[in-house]
Amino acid sequence: MNSKFYAVILAGGRGERFWPLSTSRLPKQLLSLVGGKPLLTRALDRLKGLISPDRIYVITNRDLIAATRRAVPGLSQRNIVGEPVGRDTAAAIAVGGALVGARDSEAILCVLTADHMIGDLDVFRGTLRAGLEMAMREDVLVTIGIKPAGPSTAYGYIESGKSIGSRRGVGFRQVRRFVEKPDAEKAKRYCTSGRHFWNSGMFVWSVRTLSAALQKHRPDLAVMMRELTSHAGTRGFQVALASHYRGLEKISIDYALMEKAENIVMAEGEFSWDDLGSWTALENQLPKDALGNVVLGSCASLASADNIVVSRNRLTALIGVKDLIVVQADGVTLVCPKSRAQDVKKMVERLKAGGRHGEVL
């Protein structure tokens, strides 16, 4: 294991898309939706042999620190950092950069997500290693694009340019631009263009390159990163964090950096990847019964097909229904057609706005 390699795992999810199973107190990354382990635990497991746990940082929000520690008991408590409030990915990455930079100003870090599904682990790890080595040699911001498995309208895309060679069997390309979630027609074109890749939200860069890019495009975050670097490991860290966060704008790393910087390259990720963006994602991850139902937990059904049922500790009885999502959680049941899975977020927002059922959001 290369001692220059670090990982920062972003684990600040708000628990809206898998509501009511996920909540602000138990967001998606802490759920064991697939494979019996929380997604965050799996994200850590994927790094075994590549990055030492001592060099992995998890950025979550302050209220989730205890639950996060339980999900990754192999991680030292000082490697789990809680944000006082959520300020989107750019701020969280700057925090991670500071923690890593304080350990080693010449470190290379990959920024990973805590709540996605990744298959073809060897390919994933090969891609990460190639990205780390690339970022160690060159002053570039590496973004990992995923070769589209289909014409998804749920993801943003990276439109790549010329190939700039390959390393360890992983292709690297120039980046032309970032594209928002497309409509169905565009998605179809992107899927076959050979130039478009899904924007996975995973990055690799050196502390030095990250710091310089922030300095150029988001000086406020560069200032924070420097100050947090100097306070890392001291009591002043949390104070400085709280003080900076108070004034920060919410901005994603895509808007803050990736759409502006010029020294970006894309690694071609040829592994399977799913951001588990809604309940319907479970259909790709779990087996179906003879009538196409995906069931987690206990379900009795009569003449019911193609449903997604999550019913732990309760029995769900379906009669003559099709294409429904039915989810049981403590105190709440959701019933929603699969075609409206994206509206689960709206429901959570509405319940929050109404001040109702605070205990289940």
Added chain:
Amino acid sequence: MNSKFYAVILAGGRGERFWPLSTSRLPKQLLSLVGGKPLLTRALDRLKGLISPDRIYVITNRDLIAATRRAVPGLSQRNIVGEPVGRDTAAAIAVGGALVGARDSEAILCVLTADHMIGDLDVFRGTLRAGLEMAMREDVLVTIGIKPAGPSTAYGYIESGKSIGSRRGVGFRQVRRFVEKPDAEKAKRYCTSGRHFWNSGMFVWSVRTLSAALQKHRPDLAVMMRELTSHAGTRGFQVALASHYRGLEKISIDYALMEKAENIVMAEGEFSWDDLGSWTALENQLPKDALGNVVLGSCASLASADNIVVSRNRLTALIGVKDLIVVQADGVTLVCPKSRAQDVKKMVERLKAGGRHGEVL
């Protein structure tokens, strides 16, 4: 109050139609679906001023005695009798007849249901009184027919014959025959014929007339009724009950008596009546929101119309669904289109057959 007047309330429901809220341990008559009181309590309340509680008997099954007592605390414990097993209505009525006959061999008793909704209480009570008086004067079996409020296919019908006059404003008619649940076309004809009435399952007769009819058409039940009469109020009663019930055929009073006897008259019931035969019955009994949803309990909905939601102690969240029944009960959630409400029974039978979830059936 006429001291010859008695009531026998049949309260032996098995709790299948309103599953999962109703179960074998908490059948429909013990649920407070409407108006904040169990249906059985309401059935008793309807008799106030007409029949003294001392002369009202409730026939339930043995396992429900404690719960039944709680629902009708105004009733003496000896007026609540538990059947060792369910043997349908004919047997239960013979038991009631025995208890009443032991008190007064010249008594008149009305047989009433514990789990139906009845409106227009004054009309109902007037009909009952007229029936009781008719049964006191004449050697007839009075059945109460309900003037159809619509072309229901969910009820059996009584085809009446000539009018035989009226009493207290209540018309009485000869009975031509009993008709099974009709198809939609027949139901439409019945609804406007003026001769067809819903078979409510409510009857009035003297102990003497009941006893003679059973002797003629179901001698086994007549024997049991006589024996139970002689044991009423003694320890021998339960022993005799268990011994007779063991060998009894399951048969309804309609098949056992009403379709065979010749001295039947029908009282025209001009009150509103609903047997609450399935979840969809709630739509006629409860108010709807602006989008046509009927909600008991806590429900948050987005773009959802014409649903029936029962969600006590839990939140049900609906997104974009229509014409569904969603019912939350301890440990179970049912999701079923309104058009398949009749299949709830099938689900219960299937779960029973599978030996699964005994705790919720």
